[in-house]
Amino acid sequence: MDLILLGPPGAGKGTQAKMLTEHFGIPQVATGDILRGAVQAGSALGLKAKGFMDAGLLVPDEVVIGIVRERLLQEDCRAGFILDGFPRTVAQADALQSNLAELGRRLDRVVSLTVDADALVERLTGRRTCRSCGRGFHLTFDPPMVAGRCDACGGELYQRDDDREETIRKRLTVYAQQTAPLIDYYRSAKLLVELDGMQAIPVVQEQVLSALQAG
Ligand code: AP5
Ligand code: MG
Numbered sequence: 010m011d012l013i014l015l016g017p018p019g020a021g022k023g024t025q026a027k028m029l030t031e032h033f034g035i036p037q038v039a040t041g042d043i044l045r046g047a048v049q050a051g052s053a054l055g056l057k058a059k060g061f062m063d064a065g066l067l068v069p070d071e072v073v074i075g076i077v078r079e080r081l082l083q084e085d086c087r088a089g090f091i092l093d094g095f096p097r098t099v100a101q102a103d104a105l106q107s108n109l110a111e112l113g114r115r116l117d118r119v120v121s122l123t124v125d126a127d128a129l130v131e132r133l134t135g136r137r138t139c140r141s142c143g144r145g146f147h148l149t150f151d152p153p154m155v156a157g158r159c160d161a162c163g164g165e166l167y168q169r170d171d172d173r174e175e176t177i178r179k180r181l182t183v184y185a186q187q188t189a190p191l192i193d194y195y196r197s198a199k200l201l202v203e204l205d206g207m208q209a210i211p212v213v214q215e216q217v218l219s220a221l222q223a224g
Pocket of ligand 2: 022023024039041093094
């Protein structure tokens with residue numbers, strides 16, 4: 010099961026990817042998480058990526074294409090993967106296609122989540138993420154049982170640096186200009202399933218699963 014979750018910032022890619030990981034036992038490959046990990050570690054990659062991320066801009070294609078190429082070669086991706094936040098440009102999508110072809114694989118499905126712009130801003134400003142296990146919460150829509158603590162592991166919840174309103178607006182513009190064209194790209198490839206991401210988290214979850222099980 011080789012999947013892509015596509016959608017604007019705040020659409021619910023990470024939320025749904027975590028559920029799919031548990032359901033199918035295949036890893037979530039989230040370029041944003043990998044890049045934030047590199048920033049946290051202070052590695053050369055992190056130093057390169059930080060300025061772009063803080064500005065709400067995309068990290069250069071060659072950087073993320075290389076990261077994903079390496080990641081998909083790892084053992085845990087053999088039975089499948091859930092790409093979250095990649096590809097984000099046509100160049101990334103083309104590179105993914107040729108990397109998979111080299112491995113004798115091809116994408117099974119691209120699930121696109123559609124959400125109104127106002128709802129995206131509300132979701133991102135209220136998001137909190139666990140520092141230890143990466144689980145996402147929302148202060149209103151998916152609150153933790155204990156304020157500031159992760160339900161799953163008890164880790165500390167934090168707010169992402171790029172979830173400030175002006176950076177959110179920039180990320181949404183970048184999405185519309187550089188990533189939204191991938192909807193037509195994958196529609197033409199007959200891989201696209203479009204779902205209404207405005208519904209509650211468990212409803213979206215059911216629809217994602219039934220779309221994938223529809224074969
Ligand atoms: P990345 O981390 O990928 O961020 P993003 O695409 O902006 O997406 P988000 O993680 O913000 O949203 P999401 O769809 O995962 O939503 P979530 O499930 O958390 O990228 C960050 C940066 O890294 C980029 O700006 C760029 O600089 C760089 N980068 C990453 N990948 C790159 C690439 N390929 N190329 C170049 N640069 C790259 O949900 C959001 C909130 O809403 C949560 O609080 C959640 O609880 C809540 N929620 C979720 N679903 C629902 C629902 N159905 N109803 C109500 N609330 C909901
Ligand atoms: Mg995410």
